[in-house]
Amino acid sequence: MKDKKEKFNKNEDNLEQELIELGKFYFLNQKYDQAIKEFQEALKINSNNPQIYYNLGITYEAKNMIEQASKMYRQTLELKSDHVYAKEHLDKLVGI
Amino acid sequence: MADKKQIAVIGLGTFGYNIAKVLSQKKCEVLAIDKDEERIREISNIITHAVQADATEERTLQALGIKKMDIVIVGIGTGMEASILVTLLLKEMGVKRIVAKALNSLHGKILRKVGADKIIFPERDMALRLAEGLISPNILDQIELSPYYSIVEIHAPQSFIGKTIREIDIRAKYGVTVIAIKKKQPIVTKSGETDFKEIVNISPQPEDEISEGASLVVLGKIETITKLKKD
Structure with a gap:
């Protein structure tokens, strides 16, 4: 994976997307801790991307880390108030 | 009709x-x-x-x-x-x-x-549930069967993750019976978004494993369930 990261180093946009995809890949394989690492790396490049916060939220929720998950869903909605999935998950966690 | x-x-x-x-x-x-x-x-x-x-x-x-x-x-x-x-x-x-x-x-x-x-x-019922939920945030839902016995849904304790029901020996150790395991299955939705769905395994087998993020629905004495929550 290191090679991949280096390959895209010059193009931050691509690297950001690549990290998100990698994180999603780990998430889908239930490697939640690794997924979180990738998403956090992506956040370092762009801290204004709601997609990253949503994916972090869903990964935390999958790990039953409810507080962290709620926080991430809230961040998602701050950046993109019509994010349907983040809203659904947050509503469920808050108990609405 | x-x-x-x-x-x-x-x-x-x-x-x-x-x-x-x-x-x-x-x-x-x-x-x-x-x-x-x-x-x-x-x-x-x-x-x-x-x-x-x-x-x-x-x-x-x-x-x-x-x-x-x-x-x-x-x-x-x-x-x-x-x-x-x-x-x-x-x-x-x-x-x-x-x-x-x-x-x-x-x-x-x-x-x-x-x-x-x-x-x-x-x-009254909601107040009791809320009170219980606030004291023990790990409890997701509770059905009281009698003053002593309850069916409770809890987040699987960290020490259970990756083990089977037999390995943990839940009934012998904690005196409770696991009647269902709810696990989260990661998926990609039609719109390409990541999400998960809940898969409920009712009446699980001894060799069924408890995966990360799972919750357990257990039946037992209220005091023994309290012990389980703390683990």
């Missing part, structure tokens, strides 16, 4: 409205009755029949065919008097099953006397 359950809901406050809505979603034939025109209008597009009427009048209830309903739910929340009167009328008319909402324990006693088959105390 014949196999659909016919249920009437009288009184469309928050409680009645939501019961009517969910029953309708669950394919029951629902008749909703309320005095307030606005509420009837609000619910009329999501349920089968909504009628603006005064349910304390016997003739009205008869005209609506209440007697033929499988269940009648009295959800009137504004006045005890109306709720008691309606329950009495329903009983006299021979309704098969009456479920009534009580505002307090005295109201509950009266409802029982006038013939309600089941009494619910939404506020």
Whole structure:
């Protein structure tokens, strides 16, 4: 994976997307801790991307880390108030 | 039509409205009755029949065919008097099953006397659940079977992750029985978003593994479940 990261180093946009995809890949394989690492790396490049916060939220929720998950869903909605999935998950966690 | 359950809901406050809505979603034939025109209008597009009427009048209830309903739910929340009167009328008319909402324990006693088959105390029950949930945030849901036994849904303790029920030896060690494991399965939705769905494994086998993020539905003595939560 290191090679991949280096390959895209010059193009931050691509690297950001690549990290998100990698994180999603780990998430889908239930490697939640690794997924979180990738998403956090992506956040370092762009801290204004709601997609990253949503994916972090869903990964935390999958790990039953409810507080962290709620926080991430809230961040998602701050950046993109019509994010349907983040809203659904947050509503469920808050108990609405 | 014949196999659909016919249920009437009288009184469309928050409680009645939501019961009517969910029953309708669950394919029951629902008749909703309320005095307030606005509420009837609000619910009329999501349920089968909504009628603006005064349910304390016997003739009205008869005209609506209440007697033929499988269940009648009295959800009137504004006045005890109306709720008691309606329950009495329903009983006299021979309704098969009456479920009534009580505002307090005295109201509950009266409802029982006038013939309600089941009494619910939404506020009291919700308060108990909330209190339990606040004290122990790991408890997701709880059904009390007796003062000593409960069915409780908890987040799987960290020490259980990756192990099978047999390996943990839950019954011997904690004296509780796992009746279901709920696990989260990561998925990609049609729109390409990541999400997960909950898969419920009811009556799991000893060799079933508890995966990360799973919750367990366990049955046991309340004090032993408390011990399990702390692990």
